[in-house]
Amino acid sequence: MEHGKCRHMDPAVFFPNDGIGVQVAQRICAECPVRSACLEYALANRVDHGVWGGTSERERRRILRQRRSARVQLSAN
Ligand code: SF4
Numbered sequence: 001m002e003h004g005k006c007r008h009m010d011p012a013v014f015f016p017n018d019g020i021g022v023q024v025a026q027r028i029c030a031e032c033p034v035r036s037a038c039l040e041y042a043l044a045n046r047v048d049h050g051v052w053g054g055t056s057e058r059e060r061r062r063i064l065r066q067r068r069s070a071r072v073q074l075s076a077n
Contacts, residue, residue, distance in 0.1 A: 005032035015050040022056050029054035043067075 001007060005028055006014060014025045029035055029051060039053020042060060049057060 001038075003034045004038060005029070014052070022051055025051035026054050026056070 009028070013021075013028070016022050016025055029038070032038065032054070035053050037053075039055055039060075041047075042052035042055070043064060046064075047060070052060070055063070
């Protein structure tokens with residue numbers, strides 16, 4: 001967070017109420033030097049709300065589902 005592009009911004013920007021707000025936050029995240037670390041933090045901590053690492057809540061749920069599915073496939077082989 002110390003190195004995030006959002007560090008001096010209003011946190012409300014990253015907790016939008018609509019799709020336009022999500023896109024605004026994602027544009028900021030797209031230029032953030034710690035985007036990957038931010039996303040992994042949100043995934044590891046199951047952060048449900050807001051835009052983290054350039055992803056919406058729905059996108060993080062999808063990533064978690066894909067990772068779970070990949071782990072299941074690996075363990076089945
Ligand atoms: S990726 Fe987005 S939410 Fe995460 S630190 Fe960077 S600007 Fe902030």
